[in-house]
Amino acid sequence: MTLHTLNRAPSNTALLADCLRACSSGDTLLLIEDGVYCALAGQPIAWPAGVTLCALAADVAARGLDSRLASNIAQADDAGFVQLCCEHTRVISWY
Template sequence: MLLHVLNRSPATSEVYRQALAAMGPDDRLLLIEDGVQGAVGTLVARFAGLEGRLYAQEEDLVARGLAPLCAPSVVRVDVEGFVLLTEEAQRTVSWF
């Protein structure tokens, strides 16, 4: 399993498409920084099919005022959860 980390908003960048294309069936995607915008509203639909494998950094959601808007299908993780995801992964791939 690979952990893909995306820090760009799918509203302003197309890099999320590259990340999705590179993902295997067991890989996970973690949204951080501006990437957490993908966890709210209609943007979360861009990650359809990743239920249970789509994560968002809690601190980044809070910092942007998006925590109350986070879709229920997105798994929210704090810093400790981020560390756990990296420990479970064979490799981590960052998408900027």
């Protein structure tokens, strides 16, 4: 199992596409920094099947997006981020 972290907005289509291609069933994708914009409801993103989707709560709040997230996106606090890192065998950061 891999934890993927993505910190770029969906406008960085090449990076987003590379990240999504690398995700496999059982992986987790954590959206951080400007990556939380990918979590907005209505984004035309084809999320990979079997991948758990999360957004870092502090980054969501900092951008005022709390009420605008898609329903399939969970939020993780800082302790949850650390827990995700411990639960996965590797971490890949997409910057």
